[in-house]
Amino acid sequence: MSLTLEHVSRIVDNQVYIDDACLNFEPGSFNVLLGRTLAGKTSLMRLLAGLDRPTSGRILMNGADVTGVPVRKRNVSMVYQQFINYPTMTVFENIASPLRQAGVAQAEIERKVQETARMLHIENLLRRHPLELSGGQQQRTAMARALVKDADLVLFDEPLVNLDYKLREELRQEMRELFQARRTIAIYATTEPNEALALGGTTTILHEGRVVQSGKTAEVYHRPQQVLAAELFSEPPINLMSGGISGTEVSFEDAVHFPLNPDLRGLGEGAYRFGVRPSHIGLVPSNDDDLELAVTVDLAEISGSETFLHVRNEHFTLVLHLPGVHEYDVDTPILVYIPTHKLFVFDTRGKLAQAPSRRLVRSA
Amino acid sequence: MSKRKRVVLLIYILFLLVPIYWLLNMSFKSNTEILGGLSLWPHGFTLDNYRVIFTDPSWYRGYLNSLYYVSLNTLISLSVALPAAYAFSRYRFLGDKHLFFWLLTNRMAPPAVFLLPFFQLYSSIGLFDTHIAVALAHCLFNVPLAVWILEGFMSGVPKEIDETAYIDGYSFPKFFVKIFIPLIGSGIGVTAFFCFMFSWVELLLARTLTSVEAKPIVAVMTRTVSASGIDWGVLAAAGVLTILPGMLVIWFVRNHVAKGFALGRV
Numbered sequence: 001m002s003l004t005l006e007h008v009s010r011i012v013d014n015q016v017y018i019d020d021a022c023l024n025f026e027p028g029s030f031n032v033l034l035g036r037t038l039a040g041k042t043s044l045m046r047l048l049a050g051l052d053r054p055t056s057g058r059i060l061m062n063g064a065d066v067t068g069v070p071v072r073k074r075n076v077s078m079v080y081q082q083f084i085n086y087p088t089m090t091v092f093e094n095i096a097s098p099l100r101q102a103g104v105a106q107a108e109i110e111r112k113v114q115e116t117a118r119m120l121h122i123e124n125l126l127r128r129h130p131l132e133l134s135g136g137q138q139q140r141t142a143m144a145r146a147l148v149k150d151a152d153l154v155l156f157d158e159p160l161v162n163l164d165y166k167l168r169e170e171l172r173q174e175m176r177e178l179f180q181a182r183r184t185i186a187i188y189a190t191t192e193p194n195e196a197l198a199l200g201g202t203t204t205i206l207h208e209g210r211v212v213q214s215g216k217t218a219e220v221y222h223r224p225q226q227v228l229a230a231e232l233f234s235e236p237p238i239n240l241m242s243g244g245i246s247g248t249e250v251s252f253e254d255a256v257h258f259p260l261n262p263d264l265r266g267l268g269e270g271a272y273r274f275g276v277r278p279s280h281i282g283l284v285p286s287n288d289d290d291l292e293l294a295v296t297v298d299l300a301e302i303s304g305s306e307t308f309l310h311v312r313n314e315h316f317t318l319v320l321h322l323p324g325v326h327e328y329d330v331d332t333p334i335l336v337y338i339p340t341h342k343l344f345v346f347d348t349r350g351k352l353a354q355a356p357s358r359r360l361v362r363s364a
Numbered sequence: 365m366s367k368r369k370r371v372v373l374l375i376y377i378l379f380l381l382v383p384i385y386w387l388l389n390m391s392f393k394s395n396t397e398i399l400g401g402l403s404l405w406p407h408g409f410t411l412d413n414y415r416v417i418f419t420d421p422s423w424y425r426g427y428l429n430s431l432y433y434v435s436l437n438t439l440i441s442l443s444v445a446l447p448a449a450y451a452f453s454r455y456r457f458l459g460d461k462h463l464f465f466w467l468l469t470n471r472m473a474p475p476a477v478f479l480l481p482f483f484q485l486y487s488s489i490g491l492f493d494t495h496i497a498v499a500l501a502h503c504l505f506n507v508p509l510a511v512w513i514l515e516g517f518m519s520g521v522p523k524e525i526d527e528t529a530y531i532d533g534y535s536f537p538k539f540f541v542k543i544f545i546p547l548i549g550s551g552i553g554v555t556a557f558f559c560f561m562f563s564w565v566e567l568l569l570a571r572t573l574t575s576v577e578a579k580p581i582v583a584v585m586t587r588t589v590s591a592s593g594i595d596w597g598v599l600a601a602a603g604v605l606t607i608l609p610g611m612l613v614i615w616f617v618r619n620h621v622a623k624g625f626a627l628g629r630v
Contacts, residue, residue: 078528088549
């Protein structure tokens, strides 16, 4: 079962929800849709499910056109961000509901429901009603209902958003295992780059209804084809500075100059935009080609055992993502070190010109 | 403070119940005792008044007629309002808001306005003095009310439940009956209660559109002045029996009504 979108658009009341999306999902793959709110993740999922019809374009399932086929006739299942169950039915009946509609025999229903419930650790709750359960258990029920039938396509629309942190971690880990042995296409929407990285598979970055980049998650992360992809697939967003290369020198904002290192030598002279990940900037030098910058602290945002350090000089601001707790007073002058071999270089139109090579990423 | 509150509440309830108590009191007295003087409870306790009502067909048929057209009306109102309310709550269509408001305005006109056209129309097509005539006439104010209440309840059900049902493979009718209706059960209970109540107490249309065959109890009660004067005791007993169905219905839906006031629009 492969799923293909051909130039699919959806426009409602002159507002573009999805703009000319061309995508392909392989059978047995785990796909992440990454984008901020209003990027079109839900709209795209509703088109894939058949809940909405595209304004133009075609959707192909295994080569057959299913654009106009209503959701009932497609073999899909979906888990929403809200916990959606039938409140008047027990958990057992909730999970059994798609099987009952498909006319599966009672014994088979019993077996499948038990099996799925065990997989999601809710086998002792089958007699209860959904509203008597905690949020995590309710969402597990919804997921069980989605998994109990062997759907060709399973859609998860930010299913873990409304859960507490620990449950999220737990379910996210289980998520991959649940799909390991299946031939279904799983599509998972999220706003968090880290979640996409944790889930692996392939990632499609959406922004304002357009597909920015699609590919293997690691590939998309390490080689963002556009500035936008790099910004979206990074939390906090990647630091960007405009600058240029002239002769054997690189400059940021005509203010910071450093010698061209071997990695960037192939680029040629001209104006560029340089990006560096917040986690790559350090407080101590890590390599001999590090660029030392004198900056002042704007804010030290401490979140648990991590610190997001916002700093600036006269020309640009930077965000550092540091492990551990680092407390600074505002306006403290400090030195930060940018490893110049880990720079992303984009041309002036935003296209990737050079990504840091993976060899160096590994050694760091 | 709380003691004073309790006293005030007690007095309030006392005053509220005095007329009803008096009605009950009268229904157990003979006419001579009622007209004889003030007595706070029936001295010569009698069930004769009730016996008259349960044995005289002109009395008990009034109740049966009323119950019949009221049930009929509740049934019609609900079956018409359920799909209408679903459409209003789930779909956007041309003029939906105006239509919804227009439905409500039907409640604003006094029923007397519709009296003449109803009477003439029903007479000319042979519906006069039938139960269905009254039931249909009462739809005038019960259907808008039912749509309004049900729409509130239905809008409280997330649309995703509908979609999940379709994804699970339910057809629309099956989803509506097996999943949606149980979900808004209390809303339907509240709606049925209000339809029942308004139809039960309505006098003007019910009396005008009937003569003998479908004469409602409220009409029977207003026509009890006989040659021997007014039969106070029987009238009081009839009054008590008229309150009873309402009390029963309230008893059954009391939990739902509380929910209804919180969730729906009532």
